[in-house]
Each structure stands twice: as C-alpha cells, then as structure tokens.
Amino acid sequence: MTSIEHSPLTRKLSAFVALSDVELDVLERLHQRRRSFVAGREMVHQGQSARAAYILSAGWVCSYKLQADGTRQIVDFQIPGDFLGLRSVLLRTSDHSFEPIVDIEAAEVLTSDLLEAFAQTPRLATAILWAASRDEAMVVEHLVGIGRRDADARMAHFLLELGSRLALVGMGGKDGFDCPLTQYHLADTLGLSAVHVNRVLRQLRESGLVTFRDGHVTFHDYGGLVELAEFDSAYLDQTGPLLK
Amino acid sequence: MTSIEHSPLTRKLSAFVALSDVELDVLERLHQRRRSFVAGREMVHQGQSARAAYILSAGWVCSYKLQADGTRQIVDFQIPGDFLGLRSVLLRTSDHSFEPIVDIEAAEVLTSDLLEAFAQTPRLATAILWAASRDEAMVVEHLVGIGRRDADARMAHFLLELGSRLALVGMGGKDGFDCPLTQYHLADTLGLSAVHVNRVLRQLRESGLVTFRDGHVTFHDYGGLVELAEFDSAYLDQTGPLLK
C-alpha cells in the first residue's frame, strides 16, 4: 500500500532489503501510536526501565551518559528512521538517557507489538536487527574515533558519518545537510571542550573543507574530508546478511 | 550433570539466573567442539565474515579495529566465559579483528547449534542475550571513559571493571587478579601512548592505589580507586530482566 510516501524507517530498510507488500504493511502498522516530545526535556533518564521503544519519524534525539562530575558523553544520535531504546525493551539494559534535540515525532512501539511483528515476518525482524547491529557498529567506530583520532579527524569523521546516515533517509547528500546541533552537542559527542570544537570548526572552514553554521553543514571538499578522516563507510553501507 | 565443575560461561550466567538442569545440560553441550588458538595470531581479521562463534573457556582475547595509519584501538577484551563473535554470526556485522593474548581454549559454536539451543530453552537464550547486552554496555562505558575521563581515572576504571568481570568467573577478587596484558595493550585500549600508560601506572602505584606488575594487578586501596574512577558497577551487576 501507500507506495507513495513511506516512513523514514521504511525508506532506510528498503535501501538494503527488498521488503514485500506484507512486510511493508506490518512495518507501517508499527507506526500507529504517534507521540510527540518537546526539545530539551529528557525522555528517559538513565537507569529508568523502559516500557516501550520508539521509532523516530521527525526530529533529532541524542542518547548520552551523565557522570558524577557533571560532564556528559553523548553516545549516539538518533535521526528519523532510527529506533530508540530497542535494546532497552528487548532486555532491560542500555543504561543511558535520551533527550530530544528539537521537537520530535515518534511512534511508540510496545514490546508485544514488536514481538508479534517479528513473529509474523521474520525477514522484517532480521532487517530491524540488522539496523540495530549497524547502530552498534557506529558506537564502536565512535569509540575508535575518540581513542585514536585527533580533534580534526574526529570532527570530519563525525560529520561525514552523519551525512551518510541522513542521506539514507533523504535528508542530505554529498553537498551537506541541515543540522540542529549546537557546538556543545559536538563537544559532548567528540570528547572535546566546546571552545576547542569552535577552533576545529574554524580550521576546517578555513581549509575549505566544510562549514558548520546557522544550522547547516556544507561540504566544500568531500574528498578532502574523507581523506582527513580516513572515512570508510563500509560499516554503514554493508548490505545486510539477509538479501537472500 | 557434572554439578561439580561448570564452565566459566555457566558460572557467569548462573550468577544472574537460576538455570534448570535441562538448561545447564544444553549449555554444557554447546561446549563440545573444543579448539585452541595460539597467542598473537589473529583469529579473525576485520571484514572477514564469521562462520562460527566461540565461547572462551581459558585465556584472554582482545577485539580491536585497525586504522589506515597503523594505530589500533582495542574495543573489548574477552575473558573465560565470554562469547566471541556472537553478533557476527547472528548477523554478519561487527567489523573488527580478534587476537588471542595468550594461548586460548575455546568451544566453537555453530550458528545452527546455537539457534537450536535457543529454540529448546528460551530462558537460556534470554540469559545469553543478556550477556551480549552487558558486553554492549561495557563498550558504551568504555566510550564514556575515553571521552570524558583523564588518563588516571580511565586506567583506574578499566582495572576495576576488569576485576569485576574476572571475579564473576572466579579469577580474581577485591585484592587483585592475574593479568597477561602488556602496557601496549593498555595503551591501545585506553587511547593513550604506551609511554603515558607507564607514567600513569607509576603514579597509581606511588599513590598506593594499585600495582600492575609482572602479570599481576594488586589493589591496595580499592575504595580509593573506586572514588578516583567514579566507578559504579551498576552496568555490570544488574540482575537480568528475566529472573521470573
């Protein structure tokens, strides 16, 4: 049905697996229970046990961990088409907080509905688990970035990864994308101070590589960025293990 | 059967879920296909698609990613009782390499055997997935450590976490544990240089907190270390979501 306009999640999964009409239908039905959250107010606090998962349909969210000394480390961002708290419902775990960066729209998915959908359409289950697995690969890549790349490469890599993810749901391309993040978000993501983030951004801009300004990221020299970041999108692109 | 001596994995899972005799039996049967690997020789190279998973029964392994510039980032360690490449077989993903740190003993688990075991004993499946989920939480905590802790706290946190994990399989306690890692391993894990690792270790030793020497870690002031690292073992201890 509605082959005209699909949800971002559908769009993303379809890029990797050809889903049947039945599967598409089940997938769309997971989006029924719509909810909204306002920017800035924590959706889930770390340690709180999750009741449901969400499929983000509009807006950006970040997941992070707070430390006793007040600093925070952003672990990941969720953009339209991403699951939010998937693991937390399958197994209560994943002890971090979620905060909408802008006002968001999300579909609430009850554990029971999800399991039922999985039972009905195993290929859909595999596709969703593939997506979850890809999220994990991103966390690992994030770890590598913080551990072994200097600030410039880290920033470049982050922007490239974000661009690729957004492109997958039609929200950007090799020329750039809209981005509601502040430099503080970038700092908490990359393990830098906000001041240094600003310096790095200036340097990347003055090198003619990329501009981050007024809520928009513009790639001026995509190839140059890729080289600086040693960006290899294999961990994002891999066509699923399931294309049977 | 053999209620006398269980495998480390059994021991670990039993700390969180009371497994029935049937479940214990299925679990032990997963250990039938024994294999050995020698220290230093890469078991799996990143990008290579995995045929099977392993349950480590003796020895230490590390999983890491190599970068184009030759540096490496260790993502995680596997100690006895840990799964190795579990995700890689369920879904081909998790693009990193594995290397035994010492000679190891492992049980090879074919995907089919694993799925069959899961089908037979759902509670066992949940327990194993819980363990996998805990591994993920450790990666996240690792990320936080590299991003937001200074070298001293990072080292302290790492040693404490390792100690807790080992204690769970009877290989250490609050006084210390045997540890085959070199300072280079620590450096590649914590995102530091080997030289700086040495400085940090010296400082921790001279502060009377912990000694790392001759393959053994000795906690001299456990409470002090916990405070320095802001170590909160909640993400390790959480009793499963499944104790029904």
Added chain:
DNA sequence: CGGCCATTTGACACCTGTCAATGTCTGTGG
C-alpha cells in the same frame, strides 16, 4: 530595550604524545 544563549577569540596552563635512551628479563645459539 534587556537578558539569554550560542558562538567566537585570546592567553595561558597542563595533560599527553613523541623521541630517544636505558634497563630488565627471557630465550636462543654458539
């Protein structure tokens, strides 16, 4: 207009990396 927030910039300190040399131990071969 007057706060408030994000951004920007400069000065300075310090944590950490790099380079280079030395020490220790182990295993190997003469």
Added chain:
DNA sequence: CCACAGACATTGACAGGTGTCAAATGGCCG
C-alpha cells in the same frame, strides 16, 4: 656458560594538542 637479540618496561626532555578562564560579539525573544 656466556653472548646476543628481542620484547617489554622505565625514564627524561621537549613539543604540541586541548582544556580552562575570561571576555566580547551577535542573534533571538519577551
């Protein structure tokens, strides 16, 4: 038994990347 090579650990000197502190700028909104 000794000489030697190789791996790991240790140390010092120095440079540089990043954090911190402080202040100025600019946009947005009540």
